[in-house]
Amino acid sequence: GENVEQHPSTLSVQEGDSAVIKCTYSDSASNYFPWYKQELGKRPQLIIDIRSNVGEKKDQRIAVTLNKTAKHFSLHITETQPEDSAVYFCAASENSGYSTLTFGKGTMLLVSP
Amino acid sequence: EPEVTQTPSHQVTQMGQEVILRCVPISNHLYFYWYRQILGQKVEFLVSFYNNEISEKSEIFDDQFSVERPDGSNFTLKIRSTKLEDSAMYFCASSEAMGGGEKLFFGSGTQLSVL
Numbered sequence: 001g002e003n004v005e006q007h008p009s010t011l012s013v014q015e016g017d018s019a020v021i022k023c024t025y026s027d028s029a030s031n032y033f034p035w036y037k038q039e040l041g042k043r044p045q046l047i048i049d050i051r052s053n054v055g056e057k058k059d060q061r062i063a064v065t066l067n068k069t070a071k072h073f074s075l076h077i078t079e080t081q082p083e084d085s086a087v088y089f090c091a092a093s094e095n096s097g098y099s100t101l102t103f104g105k106g107t108m109l110l111v112s113p
Numbered sequence: 114e115p116e117v118t119q120t121p122s123h124q125v126t127q128m129g130q131e132v133i134l135r136c137v138p139i140s141n142h143l144y145f146y147w148y149r150q151i152l153g154q155k156v157e158f159l160v161s162f163y164n165n166e167i168s169e170k171s172e173i174f175d176d177q178f179s180v181e182r183p184d185g186s187n188f189t190l191k192i193r194s195t196k197l198e199d200s201a202m203y204f205c206a207s208s209e210a211m212g213g214g215e216k217l218f219f220g221s222g223t224q225l226s227v228l
Contacts, residue, residue, distance in 0.1 A: 004155075034216070034217075036219075041221075042221060043116075043117070043204070043219045043220055043221040043222065044156070044204070044219045045219070046216055046217070046218070049216070089156060091156075100146070100158045100161055100169060101158065101217060102158070103148075103155050103156040103157070104155065105154065105155045106155070106156075
């Protein structure tokens with residue numbers, strides 16, 4: 001089955017800096033890669049996703065890149081703000097059938113003012 | 114914005130007892146899921162459900178677990194004879210369609226503590 005590894009487990013940055021979280025996956029059939037943000041005590045919320053026919057996707061300060069050859073994808077947050085502080089999860093799945101999401105272990109991002 | 118709701122937010126039970134975790138998926142969604150997260154570990158898939166039957170389940174979802182859609186709005190996870198290692202955050206999720214390419218919307222979770 002799919003295995004998703006996520007790094008780093010914690011990431012501390014100063015406000016205004018960029019943050020990068022990286023994930024690798026094992027199943028070459030995976031072609032859907034969402035990122036979820038979970039604030040303390042709240043539900044995981046989808047912030048951005050990318051499908052395998054695209055190498056990069058951007059939404060304001062958030063971008064995701066995908067390298068299918070290397071089987072890794074990354075979340076980039078620019079101009080970080082304290083409210084970006086949360087746990088971020090990457091996930092992967094096949095875009096077909098009954099395939100389900102396999103999650104990474106999560107990255108706790110701390111943005112200091 | 115529609116949300117997946119879960120009750121209770123916290124559940125404490127004695128080992129060996131049965132618990133039922135409840136979820137109300139988003140009303141126009143047809144596919145329902147349970148995931149769990151043991152403290153400090155990955156979010157793990159348990160089961161998916163569609164058209165009143167299980168679509169897929171993981172190796173975690175053994176005979177101790179069952180799911181049900183008792184009416185038109187609720188989706189429940191029953192854990193029989195709870196064990197210490199069942200302590201985790203349990204997330205319900207729903208989506209409009211099945212498949213990894215569909216966006217999952219999560220509930221805020223039920224923290225289960227087995228003593």
